[in-house]
Amino acid sequence: MTRALPTAASLYERVQRVIPSIEWPAFTGDIDAILALKRERNAVILAHNCQTPEIFHCVADIVGDSLALARKATAVDADIIVLAGVHFMAETAKLLNPGKTVLIPDLGAGCSLADSITASDVPLMRQRYPGAPIVTYVNTSAAVKAESDICCTSGNALAVVESLGAPRVIMLPDEYLARNIAAQTKVEIIAWKGHCEVHERFSPADIRELREAHPGVTVLAHPECPPEVVAEADFAGSTAAMSDYVGRHKPARVVLITECSMSDNVAVEHPDVDFVRPCNLCPHMKRITLAKIRAALEENRHMVTIDPGVADRARRALERMLAV
Numbered sequence: 235m236t237r238a239l240p241t242a243a244s245l246y247e248r249v250q251r252v253i254p255s256i257e258w259p260a261f262t263g264d265i266d267a268i269l270a271l272k273r274e275r276n277a278v279i280l281a282h283n284c285q286t287p288e289i290f291h292c293v294a295d296i297v298g299d300s301l302a303l304a305r306k307a308t309a310v311d312a313d314i315i316v317l318a319g320v321h322f323m324a325e326t327a328k329l330l331n332p333g334k335t336v337l338i339p340d341l342g343a344g345c346s347l348a349d350s351i352t353a354s355d356v357p358l359m360r361q362r363y364p365g366a367p368i369v370t371y372v373n374t375s376a377a378v379k380a381e382s383d384i385c386c387t388s389g390n391a392l393a394v395v396e397s398l399g400a401p402r403v404i405m406l407p408d409e410y411l412a413r414n415i416a417a418q419t420k421v422e423i424i425a426w427k428g429h430c431e432v433h434e435r436f437s438p439a440d441i442r443e444l445r446e447a448h449p450g451v452t453v454l455a456h457p458e459c460p461p462e463v464v465a466e467a468d469f470a471g472s473t474a475a476m477s478d479y480v481g482r483h484k485p486a487r488v489v490l491i492t493e494c495s496m497s498d499n500v501a502v503e504h505p506d507v508d509f510v511r512p513c514n515l516c517p518h519m520k521r522i523t524l525a526k527i528r529a530a531l532e533e534n535r536h537m538v539t540i541d542p543g544v545a546d547r548a549r550r551a552l553e554r555m556l557a558v
């Protein structure tokens with residue numbers, strides 16, 4: 235979604251359901267400065283669904299899950315892209331916009347999935363399972379993407395796997411996403427042992443407790459959760475798919491089994507829906523703050539660069555995904 239740029243004073247009404255009035259004054263200076271800097275520097279901010287509401291609803295120009303950000307990053311008409319998300323998302327934006335300056339406000343914004351695998355692990359999997367195409371989740375470094383055949387996100391993983399026409403596919407690095415996809419396809423899936431440190435913490439017992447405490451609640455789970463958790467849910471899908479579900483079905487009461495800012499952001503759009511909010515924070519996403527976004531725009535930091543040889547091969551894997 236692309237938005238015009240208002241001022242901080244006009245934005246509070248939008249987020250008052252999720253940001254207490256006592257906290258709001260702490261944000262307004264940075265919001266006004268960021269809105270001005272974006273115009274001055276011809277910059278856009280891409281924000282992941284798991285960013286905090288003052289970023290997601292007040293300064294972002296483009297918001298979405300990893301797939302939406304990757305797609306929309308190809309059509310950005312700006313000199314500078316600031317990625318309010320984690321490092322692999324900034325690399326993806328750079329791969330798809332090699333001529334633009336891409337900034338990540340905090341270089342420490344990593345991801346447990348991306349850190350679970352290195353570029354040298356991928357050829358070893360290829361040797362071990364000859365002929366099996368390698369599908370790499372976007373939550374990986376550019377160097378890992380460069381070693382793979384095609385990328386996927388949690389939103390398109392099934393379509394990507396089935397597009398390959400192979401009886402056996404290697405899915406890296408998220409074990410649970412791989413197992414959740416394996417449950418939906420006849421293709422044999424070979425998994426890696428990477429996990430998202432946010433989604434792996436949910437258990438089937440958590441879901442049962444939530445249902446007991448909130449009778450009639452609709453449970454939506456992210457496919458990075460263990461399959462036993464997904465089995466307890468009413469629906470499983472990417473952050474974008476969960477948001478769409480709430481919009482289409484308008485459940486009276488819902489719980490999103492994912493990173494906690496996601497519920498705040500969707501709640502802003504659906505004031506008529508009651509959100510139960512168990513909170514598992516992503517420490518990497520939360521390294522991105524308004525103050526760091528402002529500093530990124532003021533000081534041009536931190537610039538994302540990718541070795542050209544790696545970038546060409548990683549871009550090919552991403553473009554194959556975007557063509558599916």
Ligand code: SF4
Binds near residue numbers: 432493518
């Ligand atoms: S929520 Fe999980 S997958 Fe997303 S950035 Fe954090 S650790 Fe990585």
